[in-house]
Amino acid sequence: MPIINSYDAKNVTVTVDGVYITGFAESTFVECEKTEDTFQTSVGAQGDVGISEVNNPLGTITLTLQQTSPSLSYLNRLAKSKKIVPVWVISQNQIKEKIGGTKARVMKAAPSAFSNAIESRAFQIQVFDYTQE
Template sequence: MHIASYDAKDVTATIDGTFITGFAEGTFVEGEKSEDTIEVSVGAQGDVGISEINNPTGTITFTLQQTSPSVSYLTRLANSKKIVPVWVISNNEIKEKMGGTKARVLKPSGKTFSNNIEQRSFQVQVFDYTEE
């Protein structure tokens, strides 16, 4: 019997070479390609055609605690309009990697305040998104 193990500490995220830290509880990184890679067309008599969709973009979302030192870093990056590399790597038993060499933080996070530590979410548009 095989029992797999996962540790969130074995997931690293970098933007422009800087490690992102202070992730929120729960889902702290999400990534997805912007579109499907194909579109299927079926004719009146059942003929099938496939169109390749060549959109290389994707989005990665980081969810941080409002106390994370990365909040101010990502806010500065968003305001700078700088194109940077972004990579998320899981070094767990099943290795995974997503990101790209050309990305931009879309905007600073929204803000909420309460009597508890809140979350800050940052979306990063990746122009050459890849997954492994």
């Protein structure tokens, strides 16, 4: 019998410096990615393979909000402040995930666009001790 898991976007929370972020845009609203692969390989002339570990702890979390989000001004202020803060993305769905770190910084204020419909704003957050569980 097949295993069936369910997912609900409402079970995903994002906190930045302990503040819950709200007002996400539709579709992909959070993206999390480690900056580099965890290892590199080298193959010698006779086919010998060597692996070197990459110890880069950086990652990036991108949050996409609606321009009407109450969190918009908070994240713009945080970017301007240059403050180092914890950031966590936690999924309490059937497949549990916890991504983020204790040291992160909003890279810049979100680019803005205006039209006859609600636009989205994307914030990139650099995480200096990125972890994914």
